[in-house]
Amino acid sequence: MTLLEVENxxxxxxxxxxxxxxxxxxxxxxxxxxxxPNGAGKTTLMRAALGLIPSAGHSTLAALSPAARAARVAxxxxxxxxxxxxxxxxxxxxxxxxxxxxxxHPAVGAAVARMGLGPLAxxxxxxxxxxxxxxxxxxxxxxxxxxxxxxxEPIAGLDPAQQIRTMRVLRALADEGRGVMVSLHDLGLAxxxxxxxxxxxxxxxxxxxxxxxxxxxxxxxxxxxxxxCTLATEEGTIFQPLxxxxx
Amino acid sequence: xxxxxxxxxxxxxxxxxxxxSLVTGVxxxxxxxxxxxxxxxxxxxLPLVMxxxxxxxxxxxxxxxxxxxxxxAAMQGxxxxxxxxxxxxxxxxxxxxxxxxxxxxxxxxxFALALPTAALAGACLGAVLVFFLxxxxxxxxxxxxxxxxLSSLAGAxxxxxxxxxPNPFAASxxxxxxxxxxxxxSFEHVAMAAPLMLLGCAALLTTGRSLEALTLGEDxxxxxxxxxxxxxxxxxxxxxxxxxxxxxxxxxxxxxxLVVPHLLRGAVGGRPARLLPASALGGAALVLAADxxxxxxxxxxxxxxGVLMALxxxxxxxxxxxxxxxxx
Amino acid sequence: MTRTFxxxxxxxxxxxxxxxAAAAQxxxxxxxxxxxxxxxxxxxxxxxxxxxxxxxxxxxVMAEQAKAYSANSGLAEDIYLLKPDLVLAGAFTxxxxxxxxxxxxxxxxxxxxxxxxxxxxxxxxxMGRALGREPQAEAMVADFDxxxxxxxxxxxxxxRPTAAAYAANGYNPGRSSLSGEIIEAAGFHNLAGxxxxxxxxxxxxxxxxxxxxxxxxxxxxxxxxxxxxxxxRHPALARLTGGRQPMEDRDWICGLPSVLDAxxxxxxxxxxxxx
Numbered sequence: 138m139t140l141l142e143v144e145n146x147x148x149x150x151x152x153x154x155x156x157x158x159x160x161x162x163x164x165x166x167x168x169x170x171x172x173x174p175n176g177a178g179k180t181t182l183m184r185a186a187l188g189l190i191p192s193a194g195h196s197t198l199a200a201l202s203p204a205a206r207a208a209r210v211a212x213x214x215x216x217x218x219x220x221x222x223x224x225x226x227x228x229x230x231x232x233x234x235x236x237x238x239x240x241x242h243p244a245v246g247a248a249v250a251r252m253g254l255g256p257l258a259x260x261x262x263x264x265x266x267x268x269x270x271x272x273x274x275x276x277x278x279x280x281x282x283x284x285x286x287x288x289x290e291p292i293a294g295l296d297p298a299q300q301i302r303t304m305r306v307l308r309a310l311a312d313e314g315r316g317v318m319v320s321l322h323d324l325g326l327a328x329x330x331x332x333x334x335x336x337x338x339x340x341x342x343x344x345x346x347x348x349x350x351x352x353x354x355x356x357x358x359x360x361x362x363x364x365x366c367t368l369a370t371e372e373g374t375i376f377q378p379l380x381x382x383x384x
Numbered sequence: 385x386x387x388x389x390x391x392x393x394x395x396x397x398x399x400x401x402x403x404x405s406l407v408t409g410v411x412x413x414x415x416x417x418x419x420x421x422x423x424x425x426x427x428x429x430l431p432l433v434m435x436x437x438x439x440x441x442x443x444x445x446x447x448x449x450x451x452x453x454x455x456x457a458a459m460q461g462x463x464x465x466x467x468x469x470x471x472x473x474x475x476x477x478x479x480x481x482x483x484x485x486x487x488x489x490x491x492x493x494x495f496a497l498a499l500p501t502a503a504l505a506g507a508c509l510g511a512v513l514v515f516f517l518x519x520x521x522x523x524x525x526x527x528x529x530x531x532x533x534l535s536s537l538a539g540a541x542x543x544x545x546x547x548x549x550p551n552p553f554a555a556s557x558x559x560x561x562x563x564x565x566x567x568x569x570s571f572e573h574v575a576m577a578a579p580l581m582l583l584g585c586a587a588l589l590t591t592g593r594s595l596e597a598l599t600l601g602e603d604x605x606x607x608x609x610x611x612x613x614x615x616x617x618x619x620x621x622x623x624x625x626x627x628x629x630x631x632x633x634x635x636x637x638x639x640x641x642l643v644v645p646h647l648l649r650g651a652v653g654g655r656p657a658r659l660l661p662a663s664a665l666g667g668a669a670l671v672l673a674a675d676x677x678x679x680x681x682x683x684x685x686x687x688x689x690g691v692l693m694a695l696x697x698x699x700x701x702x703x704x705x706x707x708x709x710x711x712x
Numbered sequence: 713m714t715r716t717f718x719x720x721x722x723x724x725x726x727x728x729x730x731x732x733a734a735a736a737q738x739x740x741x742x743x744x745x746x747x748x749x750x751x752x753x754x755x756x757x758x759x760x761x762x763x764x765x766x767x768x769x770x771x772x773v774m775a776e777q778a779k780a781y782s783a784n785s786g787l788a789e790d791i792y793l794l795k796p797d798l799v800l801a802g803a804f805t806x807x808x809x810x811x812x813x814x815x816x817x818x819x820x821x822x823x824x825x826x827x828x829x830x831x832x833x834x835x836x837x838x839m840g841r842a843l844g845r846e847p848q849a850e851a852m853v854a855d856f857d858x859x860x861x862x863x864x865x866x867x868x869x870x871x872r873p874t875a876a877a878y879a880a881n882g883y884n885p886g887r888s889s890l891s892g893e894i895i896e897a898a899g900f901h902n903l904a905g906x907x908x909x910x911x912x913x914x915x916x917x918x919x920x921x922x923x924x925x926x927x928x929x930x931x932x933x934x935x936x937x938x939x940x941x942x943x944x945r946h947p948a949l950a951r952l953t954g955g956r957q958p959m960e961d962r963d964w965i966c967g968l969p970s971v972l973d974a975x976x977x978x979x980x981x982x983x984x985x986x987x
Contacts (some may be wrong), residue, residue, distance in 0.1 A: 189606050204609040212607035220464035220599045221654040231597055235608035261654070277600070281608070411922040429924045429952075436948035437918050487939075553880045553940035560939055568882070568917045570946050686914065 138165045140285040140316040141210070143186050145194035148178075148340075155181045156192065157340040163318055165284065168311035170331035170348070171320040174361060177337040179320040180215065183287045187212055207235040211278035215289040217270055222261040225254055225273050232280030248279035252306070268299030275306060286310065288319040292326065304330040324365070328352055328376040336360055349374055358382045387658050390651050394665035398446065401672035405442040406434065408676045410683050440571045445672040447574075448566070448634045451581045451626035452476075453667015454660060456641015458588045459511075461595035461656040462619050463518065465527055466646060466704055470627045471638025473518075473527065474534030475510040479624075479631035480561040481538045482506020484545050488554070500580050504628030510534055511620045524708055563690030564635030566675050577629040584626030585664060587618050592657030599656060637690050639697020640667050646700055670696075735844025736798035736819075741766075742786050742809070743802030745966035746823050748774045749839045750800055751781070752969070753848055761794055773962050773970050788812040798842065826890045826967025829860070829897065835967040852969060859972050863897065863979060873926035873985050875978070876903035877959070878915060878949075880931075880940035886911040891964050894971060898978030900927065921948050926985045928952060929978070931960040957981040 141163040148156035156178050163169060171179045185192040187210065188199030198210055211232070219228065229248050230240035238244065249258055252272045257265065262273050271291055278286055288307065292300040300323065308330045311317045318335075321327055327334060327348065334351040336344040338360050344351050349369070357363050362382050368375040406422065407415035411433055421430040422439065452470060459468040459475075470476045486492050486502030517530035542561055546554040594615045597605040606612050630637070644666040645659055652658035671689070674696070678687040739754060740761045741747045747766035750759050751774055763786060765771045766778035784790050788809045791799060796818055801810055803824040810820050821842045826832045833853050840849020875895050877884050885891040887905040889912060895902045903925045907915060920928070930944050943949070957978060964974045 184603070187607055189603060203606065203611055207607065207609035210607070212604060214601060214603040214607075216601055216603075218464070218599075218601035218604070220601070221649070221656060223599060223654040227653065227655060228599070231600065231608065234593065234596060263654075274600070410916045410919045429921050432948055432951055433918050433921050436946070436951065437921065551941075556881070557939050568943050568946060570948070572947065683916075686916075 139163070139197075140165055141186060141197055141318075143182075143194065143196040146182070146185050146196055147193040148181050148185050148190060149193070154340050156185055158194065159337075159340070159342055161186075161335065161342065161345075163285065163316045165314050165316050166311055166332075167316050167318075168308045168330065168332045169316075169318040170327035170334045171318055171337065172322070172324060172327055172334055173337035173343075178340040179337055180289055181340070182337065183212070183289060183318065183320065187287065204237075207281060207283070209283055210285040210287060211281040211283040213274055213278050213286070213288045213291060215293065217267070217274055219262045219270060219274075222263045224259055225249070225262050225265070226258040228262045228273055229254070229276045229280050232277040232282075235281050242280075244282045245280045248276040251279055252276040268295050268302075271295060271299065271303055272306075275303070279310075284314075285316045286318070288317065290320055290322070292321055292323065300326060308332075324352065324361070324378065325376040328367075328374040329372075352376060387652065390648075390662060391665065394662060394669065397669045398665055398672065401669050401676065402442050402446060404676050405445055405672050406438050408679045409433070409438055410679075436570060437568065440569050440574050441566050441675070442672065443574050444566055444569050444577070444633060445675045446668040447578055447581045448630040448637065449640060449668035449671030450664040451585060451630040451667070452637060452640035453644040453670065454585050454588050454641075454664040455623045455627050456667070457645040457656070457659045457663035458591060458595070458619055459623060459641070460645055461591070461598060461659070462616065463515075463527060464598060464601075465524055466649075467524055467642070467701070467708075468527060469639065469642035470507070470511075470623060471636060471640070472535070472642060472701070473510075473514045473531030474538055475507050475514065475623060475627050476631050476636035476638060477535045477538030477542070477562075478510025478513075479503040479507035479628040480636045481542045481545070482509075482628065483632045484542050484557070484561055488545050488549055497576060497580070500577050500629040500632040503632035504580060504624050506538075507628035507631065508620060508624035510538065511623050515616065515620065559688060560635045562636055563688035564631075564637035564693075565678075565686060565688050565690075566634055566671075567686045569633060573633040577633040580625045580629035584622045584624070584629065587622030588626065589660055589664075591615060591619055591622070592660050595656035595660070635688075635690065637671065637693055639693045639701070640670055642704075643693075643697050643700050644670055646704065736796075736842075738794070738796045739798045739800060739843065740784060740791055740794050740796040741800040742784065742791065742805050743800065743823070744771055745802060745825065745835075745968070746800035746839070747778065748772060748966055748968050749823075749835060750843065751777050753836070753839050753845050753852065754843050755845060758843060760796065761791075770960075771962050773968065788816070792816055792818070800839075800842065825965075827888065828890060829893045829971070831890065832856070832967035832969075832971060836969075856969050856972065860897070860975070863972065863975050872899060872901040873982060874903050874906075874923070875900035875927040875929060875957075875982075876907075876915070876920060876923065876925040877929045878920055878944070879961070880944065882914045882917060882920070882943055884909055884913060884915045886913060890967060890971065894964050894974050895929070895978060897975045899982045900978065917943060917946060917948060921952060924952060924954065926954045927957055927978075927981055928954060929957045929959045931958060931963075955981060955985045 139162055144160045145158045146156055147154060147158050159182055173179055184190050186196045186198055198206055230245050233242040233245050249255060252275055254276055292303050304326050307317050307319055331348060334348050335342055344356055352367055357365055363378045364380050365378045407418045418434055421434045425431045456469045460466055482505050483499055483503040486498055492498045513534055514530050518527040543558050546557050594610045597608045597610045602612060644663045648662045648666050649659060652662050674689055674692045678689055678692055681687055739759045741750045742763055744763055744765040747762040761784040762778055762781045764783040767775050769775040791813060799813055799818055799820045801820055801822050803822055813820050826835050836849050836852050840846045877891055884904050886909045887902050888910050892902050892904055903923055907919055964971055
């Protein structure tokens with residue numbers, strides 16, 4: 138089932154295009170890693186697809202009313218902003234509120250349990266560690282019960298254990314039948330946890346496919362300016378950048 | 385404490401202070417006698433004092449306080465910044481400027497609600513300018529800098545307008561417009577300002593759900609079904625009406641919208657939607673209490689309400705800045 | 713306090729000390745009150761300039777006469793260029809301006825504001841001496857005394873109704889002031905004394921309403937343009953049972969012979985409320 142379809146999505150900005158005629162489909166069960174160097178247009182693609190910024194072209198989500206869109210997609214921006222010292226339970230409940238449901242909706246309890254936040258439910262969200270806050274915010278998105286999750290750099294700034302946990306949760310959600318698109322810079326985690334990688338550069342998609350097919354030396358050198366060592370193991374693909382191509 | 389109990393307790397405090405405001409004054413009569421004179425006209429001057437002087441003052445205390453407290457909470461919710469306060473960021477000052485200009489140009493004579501409407505227009509311009517200058521982010525520095533610039537400009541233009549007036553009393557008005565006072569206001573002022581204040585407060589109270597979602601930032605809120613453009617419109621309009629009308633009758637009383645949400649945020653679990661009605665009641669209580677205090681500290685001398693509010697509010701402001709230091 | 717200060721100032725820089733021996737030929741006045749007194753007493757051509765307020769009918773009872781004189785800005789530079797040999801100033805005229813003029817060698821006669829009817833008489837004599845017009849001043853004082861005694865011997869002084877001055881912002885000049893003495897000379901009991909206002913201050917509206925005086929004396933000639941004057945339209949004031957008598961600042965602020973008009977008008981108002 139297709140959860141998002143964008144066609145020729147273009148975002149213009151002063152002196153060029155932040156997004157240049159991008160077309161993409163996301164289906165249920167996919168965990169898409171959106172990768173590319175800084176400024177490639179990853180965040181712009183997700184925000185334009187959601188209709189949060191003006192764009193030309195077509196997106197199945199952008200045309201929806203804000204309320205209808207909240208039922209179709211949950212969006213986790215990179216800034217993990219929590220402005221006020223609300224409780225974890227209430228913050229997760231905001232996801233349900235986006236669907237016009239109360240704090241006591243079963244989806245809230247399920248999301249809290251799913252992210253292992255039970256013991257923290259009555260703590261202030263602002264008092265938690267970065268990793269815990271990341272889990273709370275994902276739980277909020279889960280409580281929204283949308284079939285599609287767009288997640289912008291969820292693992293930036295987290296310790297290795299939290300990074301792995303976060304990626305596992307996202308992958309598990311995809312395995313349960315939701316669609317997930319996550320932007321990230323860690324190609325190793327992308328290779329291990331994503332079912333599909335979309336590579337962007339200069340506002341365009343330059344490659345799209347299975348991780349082991351994407352992370353080839355030619356593309357790594359051209360797009361990311363690196364050489365890397367790739368090792369297929371029973372645990373999955375192990376990927377380690379080694380050096381830059383240009384001095 | 386549950387939210388219902390907090391609201392009940394705040395309502396009780398407001399009711400108590402309302403009665404306290406009614407029995408406070410220079411006339412040396414017992415509280416019981418004063419309250420009796422409110423309902424029974426015995427032909428002495430006391431019923432006149434109670435009904436025409438103290439009652440409108442107490443009513444305006446509630447309305448002005450509620451308007452300022454609620455506006456502070458709403459603006460803080462929108463800007464996600466505990467320092468956003470109509471007085472501090474120049475919205476009240478611009479409201480006062482609008483009011484002064486309408487008086488100086490003779491516009492007040494044009495139609496009944498000219499004064500509060502002009503104050504509303506000034507406050508609206510102030511709010512739009514601050515939101516525009518401070519940008520979308522929750523950065524404290526741009527907000528405070530924009531506020532300082534706007535407050536100074538509004539204050540200077542107000543002083544200029546009053547100094548240019550041919551009326552020798554106009555220059556002494558500067559203190560009133562900048563510090564605010566509820567002394568000797570009449571029911572004419574209540575009739576003039578109450579509709580706009582109530583309208584503004586009603587508009588602000590509808591923004592609760594959107595402000596809740598804004599806890600997660602503008603992008604997340606937009607994805608969660610919040611129409612940001614509409615929210616900003618309702619909020620700026622509501623703040624302008626509430627603060628503008630309050631300023632038109634009471635001058636620019638600062639710090640209410642800063643102190644009240646700060647004190648109540650913990651009690652409502654940080655939730656912006658619950659903070660709105662709580663801050664309205666808290667603001668009413670604070671202004672009533674301050675207005676009683678100015679009459680007790682210097683009886684008959686019209687100590688300005690804003691002076692007392694600044695004495696209470698400035699330390700809170702400093703405390704907030706102290707806590708926020710190091711943040712962008 | 714204000715009064716003590718004014719008297720002190722008069723002692724230090726009183727007209728008697730600074731007035732030149734020979735009568736001044738070019739006199740410039742910088743203060744509304746000295747403007748009007750000088751216009752009444754100066755010889756033709758002796759007074760060359762008055763303050764702009766003197767020709768403002770709202771502030772001055774001699775606005776018409778003042779138009780015959782050039783108006784000065786009250787700044788030292790402006791005054792100096794008029795080449796005066798005597799400058800008349802009030803006790804509260806800009807201290808820096810007066811000091812600058814004295815530095816430039818121009819004699820400045822400083823007149824304290826009249827705080828009583830006795831001060832009005834003294835002011836006339838001082839002005840006469842400063843301008844070298846003593847006989848005219850003495851004649852003016854004699855007229856003043858004669859008219860005052862005529863007013864004071866008027867009928868109905870046995871009953872003294874209460875009166876309270878209530879100006880913009882609730883300002884009251886206090887019992888020991890020219891206005892206070894005018895109220896009493898007109899046969900009223902001045903409420904300012906009951907309210908503990910020996911000198912000028914602000915009366916809370918509530919206190920005025922509770923005292924419920926027989927006459928409230930207000931002035932609001934400036935029109936509805938300030939909050940300060942708005943209080944004069946407060947419904948509680950309008951519903952007081954006593955009478956209202958308009959009295960503008962110009963009528964009783966300066967120590968001029970015309971303060972007797974104020975006494976006369978208040979006397980008529982007393983007949984009215986006493987009835």
